[in-house]
Amino acid sequence: xxxxxxxxxxxxxxxxxxxxxxxxxxxxxxxxxxxxxxxxxxxxxxxxxxxxxxxxxxxxxxxxxxxxxxxxxxxxxxxxxxxxxxxxxxxxxxxxxxxxxxxxxxxxxxxxxxxxxxxxxxxxxxxxxxxxxxxxxxxxxxxxxxxxxxxxxxxxxxxxxxxxxxxxxxxxxxxxxxxxxxxxxxxxxxxxxxxxxxxxxxxxxxxxxxxxxxxxxxxxxxxxxxxxxxxxxxxxxxxxxxxxxxxxxxxxxxxxxxxxxxxxxxxxxxxxxxxxxxxxxxxxxxxxxxxxxxxxxxxxxxxxxxxxxxxxxxxxxxxxxxx
Amino acid sequence: xxxxxxxxxxxxxxxxxxxxxxxxxxxxxxxxxxxxxxxxxxxxxxxxxxxxxxxxxxxxxxxxxxxxxxxxxxxxxxxxxxxxxxxxxxxxxxxxxxxxxxxxxxxxxxxxxxxxxxxxxxxxxxxxxxxxxxxxxxxxxxxxxxxxxxxxxxxxxxxxxxxxxxxxxxxxxxxxxxxxxxxxxxxxxxxxxxxxxxxxxxxxxxxxxxxxxxxxxxxxxxxxxxxxxxxxxxxxxxxxxxxxxxxxxxxxxxxxxxxxxxxxxxxxxxxxxxxxxxxxxxxxxxxxxxxxxxxxxxxxxxxxxxxxxxxxxxxxxxxxxxxxxxxxxxxxxxxxxxxxxxxxxxxxxxxxxxxxxxxxxxxxxxxxxxxxxxxxxxxxxxxxxxxxxxxxxxxxxxxxxxxxxxxxxxxxxxxxxxxxxxxxxxxxxxxxxxxxxxxxxxxxxxxxxxxxxxxxxxxxxxxxxxxxxxxxxxxxxxxxxxxxxxxxxxxxxxxxxxxxxxxxxxxxxxxxxxxxxxxxx
Numbered sequence: 035x036x037x038x039x040x041x042x043x044x045x046x047x048x049x050x051x052x053x054x055x056x057x058x059x060x061x062x063x064x065x066x067x068x069x070x071x072x073x074x075x076x077x078x079x080x081x082x083x084x085x086x087x088x089x090x091x092x093x094x095x096x097x098x099x100x101x102x103x104x105x106x107x108x109x110x111x112x113x114x115x116x117x118x119x120x121x122x123x124x125x126x127x128x129x130x131x132x133x134x135x136x137x138x139x140x141x142x143x144x145x146x147x148x149x150x151x152x153x154x155x156x157x158x159x160x161x162x163x164x165x166x167x168x169x170x171x172x173x174x175x176x177x178x179x180x181x182x183x184x185x186x187x188x189x190x191x192x193x194x195x196x197x198x199x200x201x202x203x204x205x206x207x208x209x210x211x212x213x214x215x216x217x218x219x220x221x222x223x224x225x226x227x228x229x230x231x232x233x234x235x236x237x238x239x240x241x242x243x244x245x246x247x248x249x250x251x252x253x254x255x256x257x258x259x260x261x262x263x264x265x266x267x268x269x270x271x272x273x274x275x276x277x278x279x280x281x282x283x284x285x286x287x288x289x290x291x292x293x294x295x296x297x298x299x300x301x302x303x304x305x306x307x308x309x310x311x312x313x314x315x316x317x318x319x320x321x322x323x324x325x326x327x328x329x330x331x332x333x334x335x336x337x338x339x340x341x342x343x344x345x346x347x348x349x350x351x352x353x354x355x356x357x
Numbered sequence: 358x359x360x361x362x363x364x365x366x367x368x369x370x371x372x373x374x375x376x377x378x379x380x381x382x383x384x385x386x387x388x389x390x391x392x393x394x395x396x397x398x399x400x401x402x403x404x405x406x407x408x409x410x411x412x413x414x415x416x417x418x419x420x421x422x423x424x425x426x427x428x429x430x431x432x433x434x435x436x437x438x439x440x441x442x443x444x445x446x447x448x449x450x451x452x453x454x455x456x457x458x459x460x461x462x463x464x465x466x467x468x469x470x471x472x473x474x475x476x477x478x479x480x481x482x483x484x485x486x487x488x489x490x491x492x493x494x495x496x497x498x499x500x501x502x503x504x505x506x507x508x509x510x511x512x513x514x515x516x517x518x519x520x521x522x523x524x525x526x527x528x529x530x531x532x533x534x535x536x537x538x539x540x541x542x543x544x545x546x547x548x549x550x551x552x553x554x555x556x557x558x559x560x561x562x563x564x565x566x567x568x569x570x571x572x573x574x575x576x577x578x579x580x581x582x583x584x585x586x587x588x589x590x591x592x593x594x595x596x597x598x599x600x601x602x603x604x605x606x607x608x609x610x611x612x613x614x615x616x617x618x619x620x621x622x623x624x625x626x627x628x629x630x631x632x633x634x635x636x637x638x639x640x641x642x643x644x645x646x647x648x649x650x651x652x653x654x655x656x657x658x659x660x661x662x663x664x665x666x667x668x669x670x671x672x673x674x675x676x677x678x679x680x681x682x683x684x685x686x687x688x689x690x691x692x693x694x695x696x697x698x699x700x701x702x703x704x705x706x707x708x709x710x711x712x713x714x715x716x717x718x719x720x721x722x723x724x725x726x727x728x729x730x731x732x733x734x735x736x737x738x739x740x741x742x743x744x745x746x747x748x749x750x751x752x753x754x755x756x757x758x759x760x761x762x763x764x765x766x767x768x769x770x771x772x773x774x775x776x777x778x779x780x781x782x783x784x785x786x787x788x789x790x791x792x793x794x795x796x797x798x799x800x801x802x803x804x805x806x807x808x809x810x811x812x813x814x815x816x817x818x819x820x821x822x823x824x825x826x827x828x829x830x831x832x833x834x835x836x837x838x839x840x841x842x843x844x845x846x847x848x849x850x851x852x853x854x855x856x857x858x859x860x861x862x863x864x865x866x867x868x869x870x871x872x873x874x875x876x877x878x
Contacts, residue, residue, distance in 0.1 A: 035729075131691035133540050133692055136695075152699065154701060160404075181818040185815055185818060225831070233818075240808065276772075283713075284767075287767055290716060291712075295710070295764060298764060
């Protein structure tokens with residue numbers, strides 16, 4: 035079977051203006067959503083308490099609410115369904131530091147008489163730990179991007195590095211915008227998903243860039259846009275196929291992975307789609323915009339090759355004892 | 358069929374994978390297995406903080422106790438001995454004793470003594486305060502570890518995290534009662550104090566406030582069995598639990614559990630001296646700020662042993678004895694982070710992620726065969742080997758599989774075939790150009806190599822950062838992703854190449870591009 039077999043090059047760069055417009059609009063609206071709605075930080079980052087309770091029948095949320103009112107440690111608690119109607123999550127911004135009197139025990143006592151239930155999970159994240167996790171989270175995103183920037187600059191050229199990082203920032207911004215839009219709770223797993231997107235989207239970009247590099251090395255000083263179009267066309271089937279297989283599995287995670295992995299899978303779903311798009315329509319045109327100069331690149335390559343041979347010559351001379 | 362070095366390495370890798378993943382996959386008795394994370398098997402994870410300033414306070418308190426003991430022993434008359442978190446103050450009544458007293462005070466480690474006339478004040482140096490705080494943390498770790506070791510759970514983890522946090526992980530806690538017991542055991546101060554009852558004023562305790570009591574150098578404590586009963590005792594204890602050497606559960610004449618303890622030589626000496634001169638008075642046995650009993654001293658008690666009777670069950674007495682034996686906590690601890698997962702939730706998570714894994718795996722495998730035919734089959738063999746290798750390496754290193762780790766394996770399935778997709782696409786491209794099958798395969802691999810390496814290395818960079826900065830379960834995700842990427846280099850690149858080379862003769866003969874690579878022409 036073969037979905038993609040193009041005998042002629044597709045004109046991606048011709049559409050790049052439109053794509054740029056679309057991308058900028060998406061990123062800007064992501065920022066707007068972020069500014070208006072903000073991120074819904076979960077306990078991992080904001081600190082707070084989560085108690086997950088599973089009933090043997092449908093959870094009596096109203097009755098639970100009544101009962102919880104009787105104890106002040108549940109002040110401001112919200113109760114929401116979690117995955118199914120018999121499972122609920124009680125969320126609070128407050129935390130208790132007491133080791134012995136645990137909020138799980140208190141919940142068990144307080145909810146007595148609302149039915150047959152089991153406390154399945156208690157998460158308490160103190161404010162100090164929460165802010166530490168947040169700090170570390172932001173640090174990890176920044177460090178990962180910096181590491182990638184250095185590696186790509188080393189393997190390709192600085193414009194390639196800059197273009198790929200801009201594409202990454204584009205992907206992450208839109209993914210975060212989507213998270214804010216649906217009001218997804220941001221916890222450590224969402225951070226992990228964002229970092230995965232980073233790696234994944236870059237994968238796509240690098241496969242295309244590799245072709246472009248190959249094209250510029252081989253080719254004459256032809257029009258750079260054509261090289262890009264050629265490279266994208268040639269890698270198009272790989273790009274779509276891999277995205278498809280990965281989307282398959284992420285989709286199964288999203289559908290059957292259970293509530294607890296939902297946010298993770300959602301973030302990946304958005305990120306992989308955007309990442310695939312950006313490697314074609316953001317990263318590559320960015321190379322053009324940044325003014326990648328094929329002629330200069332050739333000169334640099336020749337220079338590098340010359341230095342290498344010179345070094346080899348010197349080494350040979352040194353080894354044969356001339357110097 | 359021809360053997361080549363690639364296929365040999367691949368075969369060795371598969372054998373390695375089978376051998377080391379078998380214990381985990383088939384839940385065998387022997388061999389190293391993957392440990393399930395707390396989120397999958399259920400358990401308790403806590404980050405505890407230590408209220409170190411309380412340790413400083415109790416250090417000052419014990420210095421005060423030793424001053425009291427010393428002056429009484431040497432018949433040095435002092436008055437107004439009191440202390441707070443900053444230090445100790447008292448007045449010396451007979452100036453002639455100042456030399457003896459000063460030489461004693463100077464021997465107290467890290468103390469700064471200021472003498473102004475008859476007023477003497479003592480405080481701790483900053484180094485001593487820092488040392489006390491540090492000691493409180495390391496002692497808390499030691500104590501909690503000792504207690505949990507005796508609690509009867511398999512492999513409790515107690516470790517220091519960062520400067521001042523204590524990580525406690527208990528896997529396999531079965532129910533809420535066990536969890537609560539563990540938490541009580543961990544946090545119990547287990548601070549035993551023997552305090553003299555203030556017989557002069559004890560009768561008036563009912564209408565005395567805490568500050569009234571403090572004015573006399575006393576403190577009001579609750580009774581352990583009935584909180585309404587109050588006891589008035591001297592604030593500075595005769596003895597504290599630091600001199601305790603052993604504690605065990607025993608039974609009284611009515612067969613009720615009690616705890617018998619013994620003191621070290623120094624403690625026995627102080628205990629003997631005190632009881633000898635306090636016959637007819639009461640001595641309160643105080644545990645964690647509550648009075649368990651206050652018997653009248655009938656005679657001098659030598660030998661240095663005593664009992665704590667109270668209204669507890671055998672299990673409670675047992676836990677209490679463990680706590681006393683393993684030492685008291687110098688400072689109270691508090692929860693900074695806690696995650697507890699019930700075993701049923703863990704089981705649900707395993708089920709859900711297994712469904713996702715098998716579902717995703719099935720979809721990818723079918724897709725690859727339909728799309729690439731034989732090349733797809735070969736890629737699938739590599740994929741299968743990849744998962745085996747992930748499981749094997751994780752088992753070998755005793756790595757922990759968490760829920761995000763499961764997601765990492767699922768994701769690896771999607772990403773690992775990527776290398777084969779890239780290679781197959783390159784081969785197809787060359788075949789379309791009319792290149793021979795042999796050359797198409799060799800060039801396809803060498804063309805694809807650079808891109809695959811660059812792509813994998815950048816993903817590895819992200820994974821390593823995630824490992825370094827992630828906590829707990831997220832680390833598990835970084836581990837499985839990293840192992841998956843490294844394994845895919847071996848399976849998807851080297852392994853499949855080896856298979857092609859082995860089948861080369863056949864491929865040359867058949868020349869059937871549709872069968873081998875799923876394309877016409």
